[in-house]
Amino acid sequence: DTGVSQDPRHKITKRGQNVTFRCDPISEHNRLYWYRQTLGQGPEFLTYFQNEAQLEKSRLLSDRFSAERPKGSFSTLEIQRTEQGDSAMYLCASSLVSGSGTDTQYFGPGTRLTVL
Amino acid sequence: DQQVKQNSPSLSVQEGRISILNCDYTNSMFDYFLWYKKYPAEGPTFLISISSIKDKNEDGRFTVFLNKSAKHLSLHIVPSQPGDSAVYFCAASGPTGTASKLTFGTGTRLQVTL
Numbered sequence: 649d650t651g652v653s654q655d656p657r658h659k660i661t662k663r664g665q666n667v668t669f670r671c672d673p674i675s676e677h678n679r680l681y682w683y684r685q686t687l688g689q690g691p692e693f694l695t696y697f698q699n700e701a702q703l704e705k706s707r708l709l710s711d712r713f714s715a716e717r718p719k720g721s722f723s724t725l726e727i728q729r730t731e732q733g734d735s736a737m738y739l740c741a742s743s744l745v746s747g748s749g750t751d752t753q754y755f756g757p758g759t760r761l762t763v764l
Numbered sequence: 765d766q767q768v769k770q771n772s773p774s775l776s777v778q779e780g781r782i783s784i785l786n787c788d789y790t791n792s793m794f795d796y797f798l799w800y801k802k803y804p805a806e807g808p809t810f811l812i813s814i815s816s817i818k819d820k821n822e823d824g825r826f827t828v829f830l831n832k833s834a835k836h837l838s839l840h841i842v843p844s845q846p847g848d849s850a851v852y853f854c855a856a857s858g859p860t861g862t863a864s865k866l867t868f869g870t871g872t873r874l875q876v877t878l
Contacts, residue, residue, distance in 0.1 A: 652807070681865065690768075690853050690868025691808065704865060739807050743864075750796050750815060751857065751864040755807035 650674060652756035654740050660762045661730055668726045669759045673742030680723050681741040681753055682715055684708065691739050697723060730763045737761075767791045768856050770869035777876055783841040785872050787854030790835065795858035798866070799828060799839045802851045812839070816858075844876045 653672045661667050673680045679698050683691035694713070695705045699720035709715075712730075717723040727734055737760050741753040769788045777783045785799075795816035800808035814821040814828045814837070821828050827840045841848055851873045855866040 654807075679864065683866075688870065690855070690870050691866070693865040693867070696865060706865075741807075745864075748815070749860040750813070751860075752798065752810060752813055753866060754810055755800070757807045758805075760805070 652740055652742050652754055654738075654756040654759050656759060657757060658760045658762075660764065662764050663732060664729055666726065666728045667730060667761065668724055669738055669740075669761075671723045671725070671740030671742075671756060673722070673740070674744075674754060677742035677744045677754075678720070679743045679745065679751065679753075680717055681743070682723070682725050683739040683741065683755075685737040685739060685758070686735075694725075727761075730761075732763045735761055735763045765790075766870075767794075768854055768867050768869040770852075770854055770872050772872050773870070774873040774875070777844045777874065779846055779876055779878050780843045783839075783844045783848065783874055783876070785839045785841075785852050785854075785874065787837050787839075787869055788835060789837075789856050791856070791858075791867070792835070793859050793863070794856035794867070795860050796856065797828070797830060797837050798855045798857075799826075800853045800855060800868075801848075802853060802871070808853055811852075815860075841874075844874075846876050846878065849874060849876045 681696040682694040685691040697717040798813040799811045851871045854869040
């Protein structure tokens with residue numbers, strides 16, 4: 649399978665614990681995105697990388713959240729001191745910018761986080 | 765501030781008929797638009813996209829129409845099939861070359877009945 653993969657698919661944690669999610673993009677893609685989706689809403693942008701550089705972060709990404717993409721390959725998203733409001737589906741997407749500059753993003757299956 | 769709006773939360777269509785899903789946007793800097801399909805407990809699957817230099821793009825049973833003056837786009841599925849039952853999200857980005865994050869609508873749940 650050559651699509652975007654995410655691990656774990658589900659995570660249940662207690663409030664105050666730290667969690668880390670991993671995303672492996674499509675191999676030739678140079679951009680990697682993180683989004684968060686809550687019930688009844690569309691995905692909301694969190695941050696994105698071009699190769700290993702983190703180029704943009706949303707205001708949604710509080711200082712408890714950190715993302716990395718070492719060597720421009722896989723990425724991790726860490727949430728420290730989790731809160732119940734962090735419960736959501738965390739989605740990763742990757743893309744390869746076309747010659748015209750358009751950017752079609754392909755999503756992974758997501759990690760469902762439940763904070764008790 | 766909802767920059768991308770899908771005003772119909774749900775739509776029911778008979779198998780074989782046309783499904784039309786609508787999307788409106790407010791940010792005039794958006795110039796690339798995409799439709800995604802999502803099944804429960806899965807990530808969104810890319811369906812079709814359109815750049816603002818076009819007003820129509822077709823791929824098999826799926827056609828997207830863009831009306832820039834009205835800031836409106838629609839997805840037509842013809843003929844509709846039971847496997848098309850899912851939540852459909854409209855997304856937008858732009859301007860191309862500077863801002864690539866996607867802004868999504870809240871989705872329309874399509875049910876295709878037999």
